[in-house]
Amino acid sequence: MTDLRQQLEDAWTSEETQSAEQTVAASESNETATAEPVEVINAPNSYTKEMKDWFNTLPQGNQKYLAEREKQFEQGLSRARNQYAWVDKAYNDRKDNLIKQGFNNAQEYYDTLVSIADALEKNPADTIARLQSAYGIGGENDNALQRQLLDLQQTVTAQQNYLRQQENNRVKGEYDAFVNAKDENGNLKHGYFEEVKADMLALLQAGMAKNFEDAYNQAIWRNEAVRNKIIEERAKTGLQKATEVAQKAKTAAFEPTSKGEVTPKKRSLREELEHNMAIYGED
Numbered sequence: 001m002t003d004l005r006q007q008l009e010d011a012w013t014s015e016e017t018q019s020a021e022q023t024v025a026a027s028e029s030n031e032t033a034t035a036e037p038v039e040v041i042n043a044p045n046s047y048t049k050e051m052k053d054w055f056n057t058l059p060q061g062n063q064k065y066l067a068e069r070e071k072q073f074e075q076g077l078s079r080a081r082n083q084y085a086w087v088d089k090a091y092n093d094r095k096d097n098l099i100k101q102g103f104n105n106a107q108e109y110y111d112t113l114v115s116i117a118d119a120l121e122k123n124p125a126d127t128i129a130r131l132q133s134a135y136g137i138g139g140e141n142d143n144a145l146q147r148q149l150l151d152l153q154q155t156v157t158a159q160q161n162y163l164r165q166q167e168n169n170r171v172k173g174e175y176d177a178f179v180n181a182k183d184e185n186g187n188l189k190h191g192y193f194e195e196v197k198a199d200m201l202a203l204l205q206a207g208m209a210k211n212f213e214d215a216y217n218q219a220i221w222r223n224e225a226v227r228n229k230i231i232e233e234r235a236k237t238g239l240q241k242a243t244e245v246a247q248k249a250k251t252a253a254f255e256p257t258s259k260g261e262v263t264p265k266k267r268s269l270r271e272e273l274e275h276n277m278a279i280y281g282e283d
Contacts, residue, residue, distance in 0.1 A: 039060065043067075046074070179193060192223075200215035
């Protein structure tokens with residue numbers, strides 16, 4: 001009985017040991033299966049050997065940061081090279097001649113071009129003369145340029161003369177119409193023109209008159225001699241009208257009147273003239 005019990009306990013212990021070992025093995029197997037693989041980050045190619053050795057000693061997070069920054073730097077440098085590639089190309093296409101002229105690189109060449117552009121903006125005539133001298137331009141080239149400038153000047157002058165002639169024709173037409181204008185009785189409307197034309201010209205040149213009519217109306221009252229003539233003529237015209245009215249009134253006074261009409265009180269000729277002068281003297 002004792003031997004049997006001992007056998008059972010030994011068997012039980014053996015099964016527990018095997019179960020525990022199996023559990024540990026399964027756990028280790030699971031951990032191995034779920035563990036992430038270690039990422040290997042290579043040092044940038046632009047690093048020297050010493051820099052790469054130092055890079056490999058850094059924590060993985062620092063390696064990732066430095067590798068990404070180096071990548072961004074390389075991309076930016078590539079874009080800059082592409083953007084300004086034309087600068088080197090323009091220089092390299094002319095490199096042999098430019099070196100003979102003393103331009104050892106693209107920067108010297110473009111610095112000179114910029115300085116020439118600035119000089120042209122400040123003093124174009126002097127700069128062109130200096131460039132002509134520097135490049136040996138003269139003689140026939142100068143004559144050709146002068147001919148072109150002369151042709152251009154003649155063209156501009158001809159155009160200006162044409163426009164001036166057109167304006168003169170327009171003004172002359174207005175002038176002739178003004179001078180020859182007549183009233184309904186066939187008399188010149190601007191009878192004092194010859195006496196005030198100098199005054200009219202001064203008003204027009206000073207910009208104080210809009211046209212010939214405006215200048216004339218101002219001039220006849222600015223000119224004292226003409227103004228006195230106009231006042232005298234108006235007075236005579238008023239007296240003539242008054243005389244005519246008085247004569248008509250006198251004639252009417254002697255005409256027979258119908259019965260029942262009240263005959264107005266007769267005025268003397270002097271009274272009649274004074275009465276009509278008071279009425280018509282301002283016309």
